[in-house]
Amino acid sequence: MDKSKSDKTPALTPQEKQDVRKGQPPRAAVVHEIIRVQGDKELQRTVAALWWSALAAGLSMGLSLMAMGLLRARLEGVEGAHALASFGYSAGFLAVILARQQLFTENTLTAVLPVMSKPTAGNFGRLLRLWSVVLAGNLAGTLLVAYVMLHLPIFDSATDAAFLQIGHKLMENDSGQMFAKGIVSGWMIATMVWMIPAQEQAKFWIIILVTSLMALGDFTHIVVGAVELSYLAFAGELAWAEFWLVFAGPTLAGNIVGGSFIFALISHAQIRSDVELQESEREKRRAQLAEESKS
Known part of the structure; x- marks a missing residue:
């Protein structure tokens, strides 16, 4: 018996075969193109649109500190409290991503792919404009929400201590x-951004999985960390110089390296290699057809 035939389900209708094709996950090139198109649209947005969306994202990230603090205060003394409180870290990311707000670390992948696909001076300029506006908006939002959380009588003493x-x-x-x-x-945020177009229906769980692991591993994120440490600075327990020099500068550089120079570059190189291979095969096929037509 032909093994290749025996491995196939017999008697599929054309509609059923189409359903099988639809059930397959998209190729890496498709995911790359989805993210590239999204990034190109972001690069075309006005400064005002980027600013207000980024400011909203910075405010929304206060939800991560809020959720973690509330969980820590109420789980004090419970075994595994840190692991459980790590799920609170996801709250801000869920709000930002599901509401389509501008988050700087998402743009270390999304907005970079169009530049890698077409590395012109104009595209680099658009990327730097987007990065600077979004980062400024995110940080402004984090400073505002941290100040409000500290100075308004919102939380009990146990939560403030947390x-x-x-x-x-x-x-x-x-x-x-x-x-x-x-x-x-x-790198983890870039991985999350890459995974979501391939499994859109699982977006909620992908965000929770990746971001809660970030909290569990105590990995540093420029926007969430800015909420946590500006709260500390406004409370007088951290010098602003330390905020910028020890935390913000190194963390920002690390996020860019992990999202753009590692994940985005490798992902783009993978697609670029596939495209070059396909073009080479098409060229060989055209040459073969030309030879056959002559003969």
Whole structure:
């Protein structure tokens, strides 16, 4: 018996065969193109649109600190409290991504792919404009939400203490650790962005899985960390110089390296190699057909 025939389900109708094709996950090139098109649209947005969306994202990221602090305060003394509180880290990311707000670390992949596909001076300029506006908006939002969380009578003393503990825990890292952990965090966010178009129906769970692992591993993220440490700075327990020099600078650099220079570059190189191979095969086929027509 022909094994290749026996391995196939017999008597599929054309509609059923089409259903099988639809059930297959998209090729890497398709995912790349989806993200590239999204990134190109983001690069075309006005400064005002980018700013307000980025500001909203910075405010939304306060939900991560809020959720983690509330869980820590109420799970104090419970075994595995840190692991359970890590799920609170996902709250801000869920709000930002599902609401389609501008988050800087997403754009280390999304907005970079159009530039890698067409590395012109104009595209580099658009990327730097987007990065600077989105980062400024994100940080402005984080500073505002941290100030409000500290100074308005919203939370009980146990929760306020939990917020401070979260910030002090983050500052146990030196600048080198901030950078190294930022690389992992940037790579994880880029992986999440890449996974979502392939499994759109599982977006909610992908976000929770990736971001809760980031919290569990104490990896550093420029926007979430800015909420945690600006709260600490506004409370007078952290110097602003340390905020910028020990945390913000190294973490930002690590996030960019992990998201753009590692994940985005490798992903683009993979697609580029596939495209070059396909073009080479088409050229050989055209040459073969030309030879056959002559003969």
